[in-house]
Amino acid sequence: xxxxxxxGPGLVKPSETLSLTCTxxxxxxxxxxxxxxWIRQPPGKGLEWIGSIYYSGTTYYNPSLESRVTISVDTxxxxxxLKLSSVTAADTAVYYCAIYRLSSRYFNFWGQGTLVTVxx
Amino acid sequence: SYELTQPPSVSVSPGQTASITCSGENLxxxxxxxxxxxxxxxxxLVIYQDSRRPSGIPERLSGSKSGNTATLTISGTQAxxxxxxxxxxxxxxTAVFGSGTKVTVL
Numbered sequence: 598x599x600x601x602x603x604x605g606p607g608l609v610k611p612s613e614t615l616s617l618t619c620t621x622x623x624x625x626x627x628x629x630x631x632x633x634x635w636i637r638q639p640p641g642k643g644l645e646w647i648g649s650i651y652y653s654g655t656t657y658y659n660p661s662l663e664s665r666v667t668i669s670v671d672t673x674x675x676x677x678x679l680k681l682s683s684v685t686a687a688d689t690a691v692y693y694c695a696i697y698r699l700s701s702r703y704f705n706f707w708g709q710g711t712l713v714t715v716x717x
Numbered sequence: 718s719y720e721l722t723q724p725p726s727v728s729v730s731p732g733q734t735a736s737i738t739c740s741g742e743n744l745x746x747x748x749x750x751x752x753x754x755x756x757x758x759x760x761x762l763v764i765y766q767d768s769r770r771p772s773g774i775p776e777r778l779s780g781s782k783s784g785n786t787a788t789l790t791i792s793g794t795q796a797x798x799x800x801x802x803x804x805x806x807x808x809x810x811t812a813v814f815g816s817g818t819k820v821t822v823l
Contacts, residue, residue, distance in 0.1 A: 634812065644752075644760065644803055644814040657810040660718060693759060701766050702807045703750035707759040 599624045601694050601708035608714050609688075615681040615713055619694030626675045627652045632697040633677045634704060635668060637690040645690075649697055650677055684715045721804055721815035728821045735791040737818045739804030742785065747806040749787040751780060754801045763802075764789060796822050 605617035619633070626633060634649035648658040650668045658666050667680040681688060691712050695704040721741040729735035739749065749767050752760035762771055764780035767787060777792045791798050799822045804815040 632809075636814075643817040644754075644805075646807075646812040646814060649810070649812070659811075697807075697812065698765075699809050701750075702748045702809070702812070703762055703765045703805065704752075704760070704812070705762055705765075705771070707761075710759055 599696060599706045601696065601706060603692060603694050603708045603711040605711065605713070607712060608716065609684055610717050611685055611715055612683055615679070615684050615688060615692075615715075617679045617692055617694075617711065617713070619677050619679075619708060621675045621677075621696075626670065626677065627672050630699060632657070632699060633670065634695050634697045635679045636693045636695055636704070636707075637688075638693070638710075639687075639690040642690075647679065647681075647692075686715050689713065689715045719806075719811075719813045721806060721813055723802075723804060723815040723818045725816070726819045726821065728823055729791070729794045730823050731796060732793055735794050735798070735820055737789045737791075737802050737804075737820065739787045739789070739815050740785055741806060741813075741815075744785040744787060744806060745782065747808070749780070749782055749804055749806050751778075751787075751789045752803045752805065753778075753798075754803065755799075760803065791820070794820075794822055798822060 600622045609615045632649040635647040665682045670677040691710040693710045695707040751764040754760040767782045768780040
């Protein structure tokens with residue numbers, strides 16, 4: 598069964614860049630059946646889709662974050678990554694990576710999530 | 718931007734039926750799925766393709782859609798069903814989540 602694990606700093610200073618990596622195990626990130634996505638959830642709030650990437654490198658971003666987001670994939674390491682620039686306190690959230698099944702348009706496997714706090 | 722609207726909260730007595738709605742423009746043309754999230758846990762898919770249940774999800778959770786409104790129904794609600802529920806719709810490139818509904822089992 599596919600498993601995902603987020604990793605990266607839990608504390609980022611305002612105006613700096615948040616960087617997270619998701620490592621995929623139990624399957625290949627080069628599958629044509631999936632996109633690989635990032636979702637976040639501010640404390641006490643709802644889920645927000647950040648963006649997704651196909652194994653070929655094609656990216657899709659939430660228009661509200663597009664100017665600050667970069668998602669990339671490293672098929673040799675079975676990993677994909679998120680960079681969010683110019684962060685503020687509003688970017689404090691639990692960040693999840695997840696697998697998006699293209700045929701049915703749902704996230705069927707999620708990582709455990711990692712809390713990233715933006716604070717000086 | 719595309720939005721999905723859910724009621725903020727639903728209360729239900731044990732053994733009764735809870736219904737959560739999710740509405741959005743042209744939702745009838747999209748697949749809808751539902752996630753259950755308990756405090757401190759990652760979301761879990763409970764319904765996909767409007768009404769299909771993944772393996773391991775109890776039959777008391779069911780989904781339906783009529784026009785531009787999707788509904789998650791919990792029949793014979795149990796204490797373990799108390800959670801936040803999110804609907805989600807999307808296409809091959811983007812995904813949108815509803816605002817979430819807190820289900821409280823009284």
